[in-house]
Amino acid sequence: MKKIITITLLSFLSLVNAQTKVKPTKGLKIIYTRSSNGKLIENQDAILVFSSKSETLITSEKINNGKALYPFEQSLINRSENKVVQVTQLQKEKSVTTVDSLSLAKQTFEFLAETKTILGYKCQKAKTIINSNTIELWYTNELEIKGAPTSLGQNIGLVLEMVRNGNFVISASKIEKIKNVNPSLELQKYTTKSKLIDGLSYKDLVWKSRFTTIKVFENEIINFSDTSKSNDSILRFANGTIILKKIKFPEIKKSDLLFLDLIEQSNGDAYDRTGSVFVIPQDKKQSFLDGLQYGSKTLPIYENGNGKQYQGIVATNEYTPIIELMRFFTPFGIKQYNYIQLKDKTWHETVPYRMDITDLKSNISGKTVYVGTFIGNYDKGGHKISMNITINPSESSLNKNNISIPLFNTTNVMEMAGQEYATMFNHEKGLEVTFVVDKEIKNAKLRYITTGHGGWENGDEFVPKKNTIFLNGKEIFSFIPWRQDCGSYRLFNPASGNFNDGLSSSDLSRSNWCPGTATNPIYIELGDLKAGTHTIQVKIPQGANEGGSFSAWNVSGVLLGE
Structure with missing residues (x-):
């Protein structure tokens, strides 16, 4: 002391x-x-x-x-x-x-x-x-x-x-x-x-006095257990793999900057898992909270002709999907498995994630909203996290966005409660969302997060795939999301097994993510959007199923502008 x-x-x-x-x-x-x-x-x-x-x-x-x-x-x-x-x-x-x-x-x-x-x-x-x-x-x-x-x-x-x-x-x-x-x-x-x-x-x-710190979670467990129960402060859903807290945010000034800080460590789970921090909008008749409380089947259904039904992933006239603040990935067993000894390896105790979320401040400024965190896992010990959101005063913020409209989020955060995996890209239609703009939006852009998953070594997690985005039927952007720097985070991954070729699983390049990192959004310029109806479509050449394994793509999109 x-x-x-x-x-x-x-x-x-x-x-x-x-x-x-x-x-x-x-x-x-x-x-x-x-x-x-x-x-x-x-x-x-x-x-x-x-x-x-x-x-x-x-x-x-x-x-x-x-x-x-x-x-x-x-x-x-x-x-x-x-x-x-x-x-x-x-x-x-x-x-x-x-x-x-x-x-x-x-x-x-x-x-x-x-x-x-x-x-x-x-x-x-x-x-x-x-x-x-x-x-x-x-x-x-x-x-x-x-x-x-x-x-x-x-x-x-x-x-x-x-x-x-x-x-x-x-x-x-x-x-x-x-x-x-x-x-x-x-x-x-x-x-x-x-x-x-x-x-x-x-x-x-x-x-610390120069900015406002809003504590969201402190040493909370995210696990998979029938015994996971809600209390007066923290709500737990999907067998404990989702935690939720109601947060009252102050008015955030136009020039202020907003940051999300999350710290994670294993509390038993040895594997790399998908994580997501999100806000539940409640601006329409139905919200994602209804699905958490009453089951995923109560959420609006998206169908594209491939025979499957996807719950609660796109905006409709009466429903707004969850807003993804940060997509992150846990490393292989940090802290819990630090007893594993390798020469010249001193494992880190925790993994920190920090993301600038200033773009999304209009969704929470002056509002009381539910902030949630999901980590997909099937482990009774699971993971332990702490999380803060900070509001940092700035005299000259370069961020001019004052419009933030969530359009889609295919990350199945209710995975352990029956929400379908994002396999809609095995059909030529892919993902399509139609939305109405009440008045012209200047300098519109799409805040887009994408990561590929599944299929083992021949699946989309390990195979580069082009993402193509269309606006009103016209291709406006395409790129191959791919991370080649995963080996930089080896010290976060004590339980990542070593292979005969001298590599470990955490070293391998992946479709826009690495174990122990957050995935940055990219910004796709849409130009000025006139008032009226518009359609955004996402196409990805998703790989075919292999036996019991399949590929999926978690993509989220928020419309930004002035």
Whole structure:
């Protein structure tokens, strides 16, 4: 357990001031602005620095004006004590503090002969390299006070400009001389009482405070057992191979980014399995939840002429299929089978999956929805997972999609409750869905996930097959989904048997998936879709049955646009 130092920020600053006899003295107030690639960054919160001969406070204009949003961070540099005090106000009545006694002493610079004038003061140039970033500092000694807009270069002079890698610049825009300045007291104006904690704990708390974490599942078992039961929090279906939880999402801003994090380990199952994280839309008369509660046969049926019936896989006027947030594949027995020893193999304990799901935020923003996870398995121990969704604020998100319409999902997440495998591609019609667009959609695209399965060595799991997508009867895209990097994940797969040819099963290339990975969606440009009726068709040359084995294709598609 990390040790928490039980001393408040106020008492710490008082102690430092007493030791160093810090009193209000003549000083400076400097405003710095940021620019990138020669352009001033819009709507920025300018850096504000108060500096005396012994101390420097790095804050901001919004903090100084009482308009800063939580969390916000400030730094106090005490040069006589060679200390950096960092304070983050997490909430109105909660802040955390840490003290670094070493960082200033560790800074090294190359001092160069170049000079230039900034705001009327002659500046010299210093250079340093941090984490492969070249930082150039322009500093002056004409004001006889030291300081900088970051903790870097606090002892070399008054830094008026910082240039990172030649394209990101922090530069002083105004210098104001102040009769009486005490940076320590300035810091106390903007913060509440705060306990000092160690640097690593501080960094962790501050990092986590910058985004919203929604816990979905924590150490939940997904297995196959008649004894799997629901409780007040977690619903279990299909003999425990599906877990479901109702989640209330806050309003998600247009610029925010959305990420899904899942951690998996074997709790008994030795095999690689298909997994899917999904949301159940309930915007129409019927939903996938009806199938979970009352059986797969209650879901709308899709038929294409091959003699089989496929339950709940395509959108209709009265039904919306599940929205796949992430398709993932478990490795062979991670954690549970780590006792298997091979030379030069140290097995990983868990496998992490992380997926950007920003495209789909309109389906959950401000809504209460069911979020589920499926892992197809027939093992009583099964698998153990934990899962979070994070909302990360962003000032300049490149994602412009505000329309997200689920169209199809052939992944039979109710596999253990009788939902048919996705074998419809053995017929020339393949998969076809007709949908109505109420108004024109600009820059439409299909978020498409595809993986091939089954048939052993001659099946579509191990044989490349072309996927072709048609819009309104016209071919618009085709490609061969194939992964050749599966051997990179060998250390996730302790139970993957070794073959006589020197390979293991987890090394083999597959139809767009590897044991221990998630499958990325691809984006198929559809152009502008006019209001009215449209049809999307997916064709794949599915392999023929071989004895008792057969091939299948799990494909999901969501219509995106503006």
